[in-house]
Amino acid sequence: MEHRLSSIPRPPVYRIVLLQLILTVLSASLAWLYSDVAAYSALLGGLTCALPNAYFVWRAFRYSGARSTVQVVQSFYQGESWKFVLTALSFAVIFQRVEPLNVLALFAGFITVQLGHVASAKIANL
Structure with missing residues (x-):
């Protein structure tokens, strides 16, 4: 009899x-219809949401399995903490360094990408 671990x-x-x-690219493209400044502002807003979230995903899903429970929980907390820090730093740098x-458009890009989480449930089921 063969014993298989289910995962x-x-x-x-x-x-x-x-x-x-x-x-991010779509929101920047739509903003480009208005102006170049709106386009790169929307792009920066979208990246301010997407890149910290990419870091969170990389960090949070490094471990799996019952034996790694402590690492899984720590990874989620650390990933979420750094996601928050990276988002705040991104906005700080943008407001300090980007002119015009x-x-x-910056916040429209950010919110558009943030609302992508609404569609994520459908994507996760694909």
């Missing part, structure tokens, strides 16, 4: 990051 498949979280990068800046 829970990892969620396709990298698809969510890919969706966020696509939404279209603040409305």
Whole structure:
């Protein structure tokens, strides 16, 4: 009799990051219809959401399995903490260094990509 370990498949979280990068490009492209400044502002806003989230995904899903429970929990907490720090630092650098800046386009890009999480449940089920 053969004993097999069952494992829970990892969620396709990298698809969510890919969706966020696509939404970043789309929001920047739409903003480009308005102006170049709006386009790069929307691009920066989208990247301010997508890149810290990509770091979180990489950090949080490094470990799996019952024997790695402590590492899984620590990875999630550390990933979420660094995601917050990276997002705050990104906004700080953008507001300090980028000029001219279209603040409305920046936040529109950020919020558009952030709302990509709403669609992520459908993507995770693919």
